[in-house]
Every structure is written in structure tokens, then in C-alpha cells.
Amino acid sequence: MKWRPPSERERGVSVPVAGTFEQLITPHLDAAYNLARWLMQDATTAEDVVHDAVLRALTYFGSYKGSDPRAWFLRIVRNVAYGVLAARRRFGTISLDDAGQTPDGEPIAMEIADPADDPEVTLCRSEGFVRLDHALAALPAELRECLVLHELEEFSYKEVAHMTGVPIGTVMSRLWRARQVLMRSQDEEGTVR
Amino acid sequence: MNMDCVEMRLLVQANVDGELPAASAARVEAHLEGCPECAALQAQLISFSARMRQEVTCYSAPEHLRAAVRARLAAMAPTPEEGPETANDNMPNDRYVSWWRRLPRPRLGPAAPFGAGFALAACLALVFVLPHTGSLPDAVVSDHIRALEPGHLMDVVSTDQHAVKPWFDGRLDFAPPVKDFKAQGFPLVGGRLDYLDDKKVAALIYQRRQHLIDLYVWPDGGHLDHGPTEGSRSGYNFRHWSQDGMAFWAVSDLAPDQLAEFVALLRDGASSP
Ligand SMILES: [Zn+2]
Numbered sequence: 434m435k436w437r438p439p440s441e442r443e444r445g446v447s448v449p450v451a452g453t454f455e456q457l458i459t460p461h462l463d464a465a466y467n468l469a470r471w472l473m474q475d476a477t478t479a480e481d482v483v484h485d486a487v488l489r490a491l492t493y494f495g496s497y498k499g500s501d502p503r504a505w506f507l508r509i510v511r512n513v514a515y516g517v518l519a520a521r522r523r524f525g526t527i528s529l530d531d532a533g534q535t536p537d538g539e540p541i542a543m544e545i546a547d548p549a550d551d552p553e554v555t556l557c558r559s560e561g562f563v564r565l566d567h568a569l570a571a572l573p574a575e576l577r578e579c580l581v582l583h584e585l586e587e588f589s590y591k592e593v594a595h596m597t598g599v600p601i602g603t604v605m606s607r608l609w610r611a612r613q614v615l616m617r618s619q620d621e622e623g624t625v626r
Numbered sequence: 627m628n629m630d631c632v633e634m635r636l637l638v639q640a641n642v643d644g645e646l647p648a649a650s651a652a653r654v655e656a657h658l659e660g661c662p663e664c665a666a667l668q669a670q671l672i673s674f675s676a677r678m679r680q681e682v683t684c685y686s687a688p689e690h691l692r693a694a695v696r697a698r699l700a701a702m703a704p705t706p707e708e709g710p711e712t713a714n715d716n717m718p719n720d721r722y723v724s725w726w727r728r729l730p731r732p733r734l735g736p737a738a739p740f741g742a743g744f745a746l747a748a749c750l751a752l753v754f755v756l757p758h759t760g761s762l763p764d765a766v767v768s769d770h771i772r773a774l775e776p777g778h779l780m781d782v783v784s785t786d787q788h789a790v791k792p793w794f795d796g797r798l799d800f801a802p803p804v805k806d807f808k809a810q811g812f813p814l815v816g817g818r819l820d821y822l823d824d825k826k827v828a829a830l831i832y833q834r835r836q837h838l839i840d841l842y843v844w845p846d847g848g849h850l851d852h853g854p855t856e857g858s859r860s861g862y863n864f865r866h867w868s869q870d871g872m873a874f875w876a877v878s879d880l881a882p883d884q885l886a887e888f889v890a891l892l893r894d895g896a897s898s899p
Contacts, residue, residue: 463687467685471685488698490861512774584678609639
């Protein structure tokens with residue numbers, strides 16, 4: 434099989450842009466909500482995260498340097514989301530010493546995600562679809578984030594690396610691990626079509 | 627599958643993701659010609675990628691969220707309001723509640739356009755404009771952001787300063803001052819080791835409601851004591867000072883005035899153990 438690189442998804446191109454907050458940032462509310470929703474796994478908290486991210490983005494819009502506004506805004510969203518997750522985890526007692534490490538030295542997130550159990554989702558998706566959603570929801574947050582940013586939001590490796598503050602190599606191995614887990618889960622479910 | 631193939635995996639993936647420059651892509655293609663296993667892997671990745679894009683739920687922002695953001699923008703246009711953390715002062719401690727749920731019901735009316743120049747000026751007025759003091763603030767703030775990620779947060783989780791303090795013994799060649807300010811609303815919640823400026827440093831973690839504060843401490847080679855300098859990076863505020871031979875950096879998404887309150891507590895308490 435010949436694979437043609439996705440030329441229509443022109444990647445890693447950032448054109449400096451200027452404009453108001455409303456012109457540059459508010460068009461990305463869907464992307465912001467999607468990321469927050471996948472990170473927080475809960476509609477209400479996701480809304481709160483997006484709201485706080487909007488406020489934070491407003492406050493710091495002055496330091497926005499004309500890079501890709503969507504990447505700039507989503508980076509704020511994920512930082513707010515991780516802040517909330519971290520504050521939440523503090524009520525549990527997970528320490529780094531207890532957490533496992535993957536071979537490339539990354540700690541494995543210990544939280545077990547609750548599956549995305551929306552009535553909306555259940556109603557309008559076939560079973561296989563819901564299972565893929567479930568499998569994605571069950572991934573550790575940093576793997577889930579990586580897949581959502583790359584597959585759903587179509588950011589390049591470089592952009593994902595910048596937004597999540599890790600080297601490109603880490604993005605590649607996170608994507609690899611995330612996809613392996615999801616593909617395996619689909620095989621086990623017997624829903625490969 | 628031989629060694630080459632194991633190394634080839636991430637390249638096959640990168641090729642599928644459209645991330646390889648032409649020359650590398652050609653090398654991958656050449657390998658695929660003679661390697662059914664890697665060719666199968668590529669086919670698998672392509673179909674999985676397509677499935678993900680088709681089947682995984684892509685959530686859209688609910689209309690009430692959009693309306694609330696519009697209202698917020700409209701409300702911000704005439705006069706900049708207080709920051710979120712100020713508004714958070716009467717929030718319950720048990721659950722994360724966003725500032726907007728506690729705002730008076732916004733006038734939804736006709737979506738007031740976000741008066742361009744006017745509002746932008748108002749936003750700019752909220753931003754600290756600071757002299758760049760080298761890369762250390764960047765390093766400290768990015769470390770704080772990294773620390774918020776899953777599994778990175780704390781080496782020792784304890785609200786007891788008498789448990790946190792000895793934990794650093796033997797892990798560091800200095801003894802960071804460990805204080806709890808629970809009574810003042812800044813409980814100590816843990817600590818960890820970190821590297822900053824090529825040094826092993828102590829990071830003490832405090833909490834203010836749903837906000838976490840990282841306090842980085844290391845010996846600064848007997849620099850003269852100096853009072854706090856402040857600044858912000860990527861939406862996080864920091865304060866830095868030197869005292870009793872130690873450098874201190876406090877970083878958080880707390881509002882500047884609350885971070886200042888925390889720093890004042892530390893500075894008063896640090897020299898009188
Ligand atoms: Zn091969």
C-alpha cells in the first residue's frame with residue numbers, strides 16, 4: 434500500500450496573526466472545550482476550565498506574540514486543566530515514589546479515568562464508537578491529551594511538543610503507546626471492522 | 627521482526643502522520659517494499675487513524691458556554707473587572723467551582739461586540755510588563771507547569787511539616803526551611819526534589835483553595851538578602867527573594883496579591899524557626 438502524506442493538512446505552518454481577542458481566540462472555543470472535555474472527563478468541569486482559560490487568556494493576551502492563536506489558547510486550556518487535576522489529586526495520596534515508570538522514564542499516570550458516559554454519546558453512537566471513546570477515556574491523561582491534540586485537533590508533533598512542554602521524541606513515543614493501547618483494546622473487544 | 631523494524635516503528639508512524647521530510651519518507655518506503663511486517667503496521671496505523679477521526683467524539687462548546695464567554699467579553703470591555711482569584715474568595719473548598727458560576731447573572735442581551743481597541747487596551751492594562759531578568763523565571767515557571775502534570779506532582783505527600791522536613795535530609799546537602807501556614811489558609815501539602823539552574827533544589831508545595839503554589843528553595847551562595855521581585859510568565863505569577871543565604875521562588879496561578887500575602891508570611895516566619 435502506498436501512503437500519501439496528508440498534504441491537505443498542512444502542518445507546522447504558523448503565520449503570524451494580528452487581531453482582537455474576539456477575532457483570534459473565540460473561534461477556538463470548540464477546540465478548547467473538546468480538549469478540556471477529554472482531559473477533565475466531565476462536562477461541567479470542562480466548561481469551568483474553558484471559562485477560566487478564557488479569563489487567563491484575556492489577562493495575558495498582551496503577551497500573545499502572534500503565533501498560532503489556537504495553539505496559544507489550547508496551551509492555556511491544558512495548563513488550567515492540569516492545575517485542576519493536580520489540585521484534585523492532592524486529595525488522594527499518589528506520590529511519585531508509588532507511581533510506576535515507563536521505560537523512557539515517564540511516570541505512568543495512576544488515575545483511572547471514568548468513561549465518557551454521556552447520554553448524548555450513547556444515543557447517537559453505535560457500540561463500536563462508544564467503545565473507542567471509552568478506550569480513549571481510559572488512557573492516562575498525558576497519552577489521551579497527545580492523541581486528542583494530534584488526531585482530533587490535527588496539531589503537528591512540533592506543536593504538540595511545544596504545547597505540552599515535552600521533547601518531540603516524547604510526543605512520538607506517547608502517540609505510539611496510546612495507539613498501541615487503543616488498537617489492542619479494539620482487538621479485544623472484537624470490534625475491528 | 628528484526629531490530630531494524632523495532633527502530634523503524636516510530637518512523638513508520640511519523641510517515642503515516644505526515645511528519646517525515648521527503649528523504650526520510652523515501653527511506654521508510656524503501657524498507658516497506660521489502661518488509662511485510664512494517665507494511666502491515668503502516669496499514670494498521672492508517673486505518674486506525676482514520677477510525678479515530680471518524681468515530682471519536684469531538685465535543686462542541688455548549689451554547690450557554692459561548693453565551694457566558696460573550697457576556698464576559700462584553701462585561702470586560704468598559705472596565706476591567708477583578709481577576710478570578712479575587713472573585714474566588716468565597717468559594718467552597720471541596721469542589722472546583724469556576725468564577726463565572728458565582729458571577730451575577732450576565733446580561734445576555736444583544737451580544738455586545740468586543741470593542742476592539744478599547745478592550746484590548748483594557749486587557750493590556752492587566753498584564754505585567756516586566757524587565758526580562760534572564761531565563762531563570764522561565765525555567766521556574768515551566769518547572770511549575772510540568773509539576774502539575776499527572777504523576778509529577780509530589781515526592782512526599784504530607785500535610786505535616788515534621789514529616790516533610792526530614793524527608794529532605796540526605797536528599798539535599800542543605801536544609802530548606804519547612805513551614806506550614808494552614809492557619810493562615812496556605813496549608814503545606816507536600817514536597818519534591820527538582821533541578822533548576824543545574825542545581826538540586828527543594829520544592830515545597832502549598833495549597834490555597836484549588837490553587838497550588840510551588841516554593842523553590844536553594845542556597846544562593848550568600849548573596850545579600852533582597853526583597854521580593856515579582857513577575858509573570860505564561861499566565862503564572864512568581865515572586866523571588868533571598869533571605870538567610872537561600873534563594874526563594876514562589877510560583878502559582880494565584881492572583882499576585884494573594885501570592886504576595888503568602889510570601890509575606892514566609893518572610894516573617896523564615897528567620898524565626
Ligand atoms: Zn520492517
